[in-house]
Amino acid sequence: MMADQTLDAKGLNCPLPILRAKKALKDMATGQTLEIIATDPGSMADFDAFCRTTGNQMLESKQDGKLYTFLIKRTA
Amino acid sequence: MADNSLFILLCSGEREKIQMAAMMASVAAVSERPVQVFVSMNAMLAFDTKMAVEERYHGGAFAKLLNDQKAPDPILLFQQGKDLGDLKMWACSMALDIQGWEMSHLDEKLFDGPMGLTKFLSDAESGQFVTL
Numbered sequence: 581m582m583a584d585q586t587l588d589a590k591g592l593n594c595p596l597p598i599l600r601a602k603k604a605l606k607d608m609a610t611g612q613t614l615e616i617i618a619t620d621p622g623s624m625a626d627f628d629a630f631c632r633t634t635g636n637q638m639l640e641s642k643q644d645g646k647l648y649t650f651l652i653k654r655t656a
Numbered sequence: 657m658a659d660n661s662l663f664i665l666l667c668s669g670e671r672e673k674i675q676m677a678a679m680m681a682s683v684a685a686v687s688e689r690p691v692q693v694f695v696s697m698n699a700m701l702a703f704d705t706k707m708a709v710e711e712r713y714h715g716g717a718f719a720k721l722l723n724d725q726k727a728p729d730p731i732l733l734f735q736q737g738k739d740l741g742d743l744k745m746w747a748c749s750m751a752l753d754i755q756g757w758e759m760s761h762l763d764e765k766l767f768d769g770p771m772g773l774t775k776f777l778s779d780a781e782s783g784q785f786v787t788l
Contacts, residue, residue, distance in 0.1 A: 595733070603740055
């Protein structure tokens with residue numbers, strides 16, 4: 581699934597990937613999707629919690645070695 | 657009634673503790689949690705706009721690592737929390753008085769004003785309270 585926007589958060593430490601994702605989502609329309617690519621090992625659990633608390637929808641999350649990719653739909 | 661607001665009482669001037677306060681405040685704010693930070697004692701000195709950036713913080717071994725690894729400046733994290741969520745920062749009125757400072761000593765975009773401890777504790781009755 582093609583995302584409407586991609587955020588390259590590789591090399592960023594906690595909490596910058598979450599802050600950058602929030603900033604990107606804020607500027608997107610409801611229903612649009614954001615792909616985030618991160619290397620922070622805590623990001624898998626962090627983005628799960630972020631979606632749970634903000635009401636945005638995690639469509640996909642996967643780990644490929646040290647690379648974590650998330651697809652989030654702005655619903656909130 | 658309990659709510660999910662986060663109240664942070666920040667007193668330490670150590671980089672490690674200010675960094676953690678900034679991380680907690682910014683993450684909670686962007687996660688839709690209202691956050692209030694009450695800055696007092698040595699922590700106040702780190703927010704002095706007249707202070708050179710390299711003299712802003714002190715701390716231990718981890719503070720040096722944070723600096724060497726170019727971890728984001730806590731003030732930048734607080735500002736992002738304010739820009740992206742409901743984060744308010746208050747300057748302890750007693751600490752301002754003791755320092756002989758006006759609010760103009762602090763970044764006006766970061767601080768929402770002076771506050772007394774009684775009001776802060778009263779507001780914090782129903783939320784989660786963290787001291788650093």
